[in-house]
Amino acid sequence: MSREEGTDGSKEGIDLAAALRFVVLLGFVSMFADATYESSRSITGPYLATLGAGAAIVGIVAGLSELADYGLRFLSGYLTDRTRKYWLIAFIGFGLNMAAVPLLAQAVRWELAAALILAERTGKRLAENNLSVCGYFSAVFSSQHLSLSGQYFGAGLCGHIV
Numbered sequence: 152m153s154r155e156e157g158t159d160g161s162k163e164g165i166d167l168a169a170a171l172r173f174v175v176l177l178g179f180v181s182m183f184a185d186a187t188y189e190s191s192r193s194i195t196g197p198y199l200a201t202l203g204a205g206a207a208i209v210g211i212v213a214g215l216s217e218l219a220d221y222g223l224r225f226l227s228g229y230l231t232d233r234t235r236k237y238w239l240i241a242f243i244g245f246g247l248n249m250a251a252v253p254l255l256a257q258a259v260r261w262e263l264a265a266a267l268i269l270a271e272r273t274g275k276r277l278a279e280n281n282l283s284v285c286g287y288f289s290a291v292f293s294s295q296h297l298s299l300s301g302q303y304f305g306a307g308l309c310g311h312i313v
Contacts, residue, residue: 181279184248188275191252195268204261212265216272223276231280244277 195216196209204212231240251271258264 180245184245184275184278187252188248188271191255191271195264198255199261199264199268202258202261202264204265208261208265212268216268219269220272220276223273224280227277227280241278244274244279247271247274248278249274 196213199209199212200206227240227244231237234240248271251267251274255264255267255271258267
């Protein structure tokens with residue numbers, strides 16, 4: 152499964168095995184990122200309370216983090232469409248997400264923990280939107296002979312189930 156010939160007999164330059172490996176790798180990255188932030192997500196309320204935050208603060212932080220998540224869907228899409236820097240923004244998002252969750256364990260004040268929770272949601276949204284676009288492009292550009300878009304969907308679905 153190396154380079155495929157086009158309909159006119161010319162070599163297209165698409166390495167289908169490499170494209171398949173790329174799509175599967177994106178699925179695994181998405182799965183591990185989901186496991187990281189979803190596992191931290193379930194304990195944010197009790198953790199903030201342990202650090203001295205009241206019920207109102209816990210509710211405000213939860214609401215602001217959801218607002219950041221949903222609000223950034225539009226803004227990150229607009230930003231990446233304008234800049235076409237899909238990979239850069241995805242890696243910034245993954246870096247922010249993967250740095251914020253472990254740093255939450257080191258937080259000694261609820262204010263710092265709240266900022267890290269917002270950073271985690273921001274990173275999640277930046278990474279998720281751009282990962283979807285990168286996987287889609289990989290699947291579309293190589294799906295002339297393989298249905299990689301379905302395989303990418305399956306890999307992403309496994310990440311959300313786990």
